[in-house]
Amino acid sequence: DVRHGPILYLEDVTVSFDGFKAINDLNLTIDDGELRCIIGPNGAGKTTMMDIITGKTRPDSGQVWFGSRHDLLSMNEPDIASLGIGRKFQKPTVFEVLTVFENLELAMAADKRILPTLTARMNGEIRDHIDEVLEIIGLKALHARPAGILSHGQKQWLEIGMLLMQRPRLLLVDEPVAGMTEQEMERTAELLTGLAGKQSVVVVEHDMGFVRSIARKVTVLHQGSVLAEGSMDQVSSDPRVIEVYLGA
Numbered sequence: 001d002v003r004h005g006p007i008l009y010l011e012d013v014t015v016s017f018d019g020f021k022a023i024n025d026l027n028l029t030i031d032d033g034e035l036r037c038i039i040g041p042n043g044a045g046k047t048t049m050m051d052i053i054t055g056k057t058r059p060d061s062g063q064v065w066f067g068s069r070h071d072l073l074s075m076n077e078p079d080i081a082s083l084g085i086g087r088k089f090q091k092p093t094v095f096e097v098l099t100v101f102e103n104l105e106l107a108m109a110a111d112k113r114i115l116p117t118l119t120a121r122m123n124g125e126i127r128d129h130i131d132e133v134l135e136i137i138g139l140k141a142l143h144a145r146p147a148g149i150l151s152h153g154q155k156q157w158l159e160i161g162m163l164l165m166q167r168p169r170l171l172l173v174d175e176p177v178a179g180m181t182e183q184e185m186e187r188t189a190e191l192l193t194g195l196a197g198k199q200s201v202v203v204v205e206h207d208m209g210f211v212r213s214i215a216r217k218v219t220v221l222h223q224g225s226v227l228a229e230g231s232m233d234q235v236s237s238d239p240r241v242i243e244v245y246l247g248a
């Protein structure tokens with residue numbers, strides 16, 4: 001039963017840039033349906049880790065598995081994406097002149113598996129899925145408005161919605177609340193915690209208040225490997241974590 005096994009598994013992963021080990025013997029397991037926060041100082045390797053998972057960067061050694069069947073190191077970037085691994089970068093990149101609805105429609109078409117049948121199927125099924133996603137991201141009332149009028153927070157939610165159109169199994173989210181208001185952060189916490197369970201979510205975030213509000217389990221990266229892992233209370237009271245990160 002996949003629900004209880006790991007969805008993502010990195011074992012002894014190492015990657016060097018000009019002899020510098022950005023990722024150094026990294027071991028990480030994400031369970032199916034889990035919401036995990038990754039924290040750590042600048043340069044800890046968080047971005048490089050995401051790049052390895054999505055196939056953008058190839059490690060020098062180690063293993064990366066998606067579920068028990070997919071060896072990600074034998075696959076290219078588009079094939080990894082089509083397994084259902086979606087990545088959201090920090091800056092939102094929605095199409096401002098298109099409506100919210102059209103942005104979601106387009107995100108669906110970006111899935112090359114359904115493109116040939118898209119026009120034939122721009123009917124009940126897809127519209128229902130768009131409605132469902134609009135509900136999840138809280139933008140139903142704005143569906144006919146151009147994305148350009150949305151607030152920064154709403155654009156971030158729309159972009160998460162665009163990823164959801166592809167029914168991902170794993171979402172990688174980079175600093176979702178940077179630049180958000182308190183209220184937008186609360187709404188984002190609800191959104192991400194609501195997604196977990198249905199899909200697995202890995203969030204890289206610097207805002208410790210936000211991490212505390214969403215995380216069940218936190219992984220602290222330092223110098224390319226895992227320094228500590230556990231609940232926010234556990235890691236935030238760990239003397240090594242305080243020394244390299246929280247105490248700064």
Ligand code: ADP
Binds near residue numbers: 017021046
């Ligand atoms: P984080 O996201 O935690 O801030 P990064 O993964 O961006 O950390 O970087 C980890 C380390 O690897 C840093 O020291 C960074 O300078 C280095 N690094 C990352 N990408 C490259 C690259 N393409 N070439 C050289 N060094 C890199």
